[in-house]
Structure formats: C-alpha cells, structure tokens
Amino acid sequence: MRERDEPRTHGRLPPETALSLLSNEVRAAVLWQLSEARGGGGPPPLLSFSELKALAAPDVDSSRFNYHLQQLVGPYVERVDDGDAWGEASRPVPGMAGDPEEGYQLTPEGTTLIRTVRAWSAEGEIDRELAIDHDCDYCGTGLTARYESAILAVQCPGCEYLYDYNLTPPGVLEGADDGFADVDDGDVLDRAAAYNRAIRLAFARGVCPYCGNGVDAEFQDPETTGYPRGDRRAALIRRGCSHCGNKDNLTVGELLLREPRLVSFCLDHGLDVTRTPIWGIEFAATDRHTTVRSTDPWAVAVDVTFADDRLTLVVDESLTVVEAGE
Incomplete structure (x- = not known):
C-alpha cells in the first residue's frame, strides 16, 4: 500500500528516476529533435529510427543509439504505428525500430518537458x-x-x-x-x-x-x-x-x-x-x-x-x- 502512495510521473516512474533518464546527451538530443520536428502546429510527426538517429546522433552507432532511445520509450517517447498517431491511444513497443510504417514521437509528458525548456530559452542575454x-x-x-x-x-x-x-x-x-x-x-x-x-x-x-x-x-x-x-x-x-x-x-x-x-x-x-x-x-x-x-x-x-x-x-x-x- 505504501508503494502505491509514492509519487509517480505520468510514465509511472518515481520523479527521481524520470529525471535521471535525462542525464545523457544522446537522450537529450532525441527529445529536442522530436520537438523540433513538430514545429509550431499540427499533430506530432512520426520519425523513423533512421531519421531520428540522423538528426539526433549521426556519429553514434545504431546499437548504442537504440539503447538510449529505448530508455526514453514509455516516459517521454512512444513508438507507434503510423495509422495510430494522433488518434487512438498508442502504446510503447519495446525493441529496435526498422519498420517504415512505425516511428517515434513525444508523449504528453515529453512534450511538456521540452516545451518548458523551449519556453525559457533565448538566443543570448536579454x-x-x-x-x-x-x-x-x-x-x-x-x-x-x-x-x-x-x-x-x-x-x-x-x-x-x-x-x-x-x-x-x-x-x-x-x-x-x-x-x-x-x-x-x-x-x-x-x-x-x-x-x-x-x-x-x-x-x-x-x-x-x-x-x-x-x-x-x-x-x-x-x-x-x-x-x-x-x-x-x-x-x-x-x-x-x-x-x-x-x-x-x-x-x-x-x-x-x-x-x-x-x-x-x-x-x-x-x-x-x-x-x-x-x-x-x-x-x-x-x-x-x-x-x-x-x-x-x-x-x-x-x-x-x-x-x-x-x-x-x-x-x-x-x-x-x-x-x-x-
């Protein structure tokens, strides 16, 4: 009963664990590039594994990139079938992506996190x-x-x-x-x-x-x-x-x-x-x-x-x- 009373994020993680997932530059780049791909309007686009890797970590080998990506899947990122994006609730799928009909996008929690960072970012001191x-x-x-x-x-x-x-x-x-x-x-x-x-x-x-x-x-x-x-x-x-x-x-x-x-x-x-x-x-x-x-x-x-x-x-x-x- 006590464990149920402990705070959990939307991704069902203790807050300290959720924050610890961000302590890697590859993971931070994944979240940022998924946010950049969305832009200012419309539904969040799906980026395939290869597209996301090319944007976030082109110099990192695929297995290492996949490891860091999968650490984010669930709390901050979801892998969905293209037909399920921005419609019925999608569910994270473990494993390595490769199917062109599947892709990655930010979860609501990931969107909120990056939106906060973007909102308080500026080019230079004002x-x-x-x-x-x-x-x-x-x-x-x-x-x-x-x-x-x-x-x-x-x-x-x-x-x-x-x-x-x-x-x-x-x-x-x-x-x-x-x-x-x-x-x-x-x-x-x-x-x-x-x-x-x-x-x-x-x-x-x-x-x-x-x-x-x-x-x-x-x-x-x-x-x-x-x-x-x-x-x-x-x-x-x-x-x-x-x-x-x-x-x-x-x-x-x-x-x-x-x-x-x-x-x-x-x-x-x-x-x-x-x-x-x-x-x-x-x-x-x-x-x-x-x-x-x-x-x-x-x-x-x-x-x-x-x-x-x-x-x-x-x-x-x-x-x-x-x-x-x-």
Whole structure:
C-alpha cells in the first residue's frame, strides 16, 4: 500500500528516476529533435529510427543509439504505428525500430518537458528597457519597464514604487521572424501583461497555473513577506501550491479581478479589466483604495470609484466577498 502512495510521473516512474533518464546527451538530443520536428502546429510527426538517429546522433552507432532511445520509450517517447498517431491511444513497443510504417514521437509528458525548456530559452542575454505609457498613481512620474534575467519589472523611477515584478518567459519579446530587437515595445508589453494576467488570475481563482492543483491561501502583512514592494501595501494574499511548490503574492484588488460584479461595474464605466494591464488598474496595482478593517479575523475592503459612482467589496478570511455595495 505504501508503494502505491509514492509519487509517480505520468510514465509511472518515481520523479527521481524520470529525471535521471535525462542525464545523457544522446537522450537529450532525441527529445529536442522530436520537438523540433513538430514545429509550431499540427499533430506530432512520426520519425523513423533512421531519421531520428540522423538528426539526433549521426556519429553514434545504431546499437548504442537504440539503447538510449529505448530508455526514453514509455516516459517521454512512444513508438507507434503510423495509422495510430494522433488518434487512438498508442502504446510503447519495446525493441529496435526498422519498420517504415512505425516511428517515434513525444508523449504528453515529453512534450511538456521540452516545451518548458523551449519556453525559457533565448538566443543570448536579454536586457531591454521598454516604453510604457502610464504614470505613477502616487507621484505622477512616468513608469518604466525593464526585462532582464527573465524578469519583467514595472516601476516608478520617482518614488520607486514597484508595480509589477514577474517571472516572464523570453517569448514575449520574440517576433515571428525578426528576433528580439525589432519587436515593438507595445506588442511586448501587451503579451507580457496577458501572460502574467493569466498566471495571476489562475492563482486568484484558487488553481495553480503550472500543475492545476488547488492552492492554499492566507492573508499576510506585507512587511512579513520579504517581497520588495511591501512599503505601501495594506495587505497581501499568499497563494501556495503544495504539489509543485509554486507560490505567489496577490493584492486584494488582483484577487477581485475574478469578481463578476467588479468586472461589470468597471466595464459600465469604460474600464475593461479583462484587457487592461494590471499595472494600469489602480485598485489592483496599488492599495490606495484598500482598507484593512480587521486582522483577527481578516476583513479587507476595496473601493472602486468612477466620479460619483463607487463599488465597495469586502473580502473575509476565506477570501469570499461578504459585502458588496454601491
């Protein structure tokens, strides 16, 4: 019974064993070339043994290449009949390939692994300042945006308030053909804003954006988080995933971006919070309109105001909206 409770990958291996399979350059080349063959669309193609060997390890003898390939079959690679590809579930077949009607392709787990590597890969170091059209809500200074070491930071150079600080893959800077340098700043920021919104709103809805697990949550005093923007925060919500270890901190305003009453209220007043970058939504990017009513238990109010119209939402310890009034 205990063995059944131990974690297993999709390929039914202990995680340590699954990772150990990658410690060989031939195996890494096999996974990469199967990913390269797929490209950006369509079903994953089948590569025959000879095609895959020519791409991944042309200087390795066939028996040694086959040994390393078969180590991957099951967890990361599957061997299928051509007619079964991208249709009925295929099953790994042991042994050496040679039949032209059979081939190899990535399993879902192999696809996810290589997709992660590709997503965080870039040609060279990227350090780029981006023009951003938004002024600081505290001091009125124009904000700056910078992408460096896979971090997108949006900050006020005047009062140094940090609006956004997110791990962001380099693909947001990449154009279809022109590489990083020729991509318009506005396009980069739009993609980065959309990417980070999806990540943060998944957390706001209680779902880990990386593994799909449910996440725990608790209110925190910003001064206890060690996060470099607690100086003007009234309250933060820590979300954490016990399965993959992913963690994030949200403002109460960011949490409420999932709330239909708030979305509708803002849209009625010309603000589409489903498209506007979070750094451009004052009640989400700052706590200027957030009031901590109590901390034992927690009760936090957020006021959203347009001219003479106001919507006040109060969130309790369970992160439930318990009051809503205009």
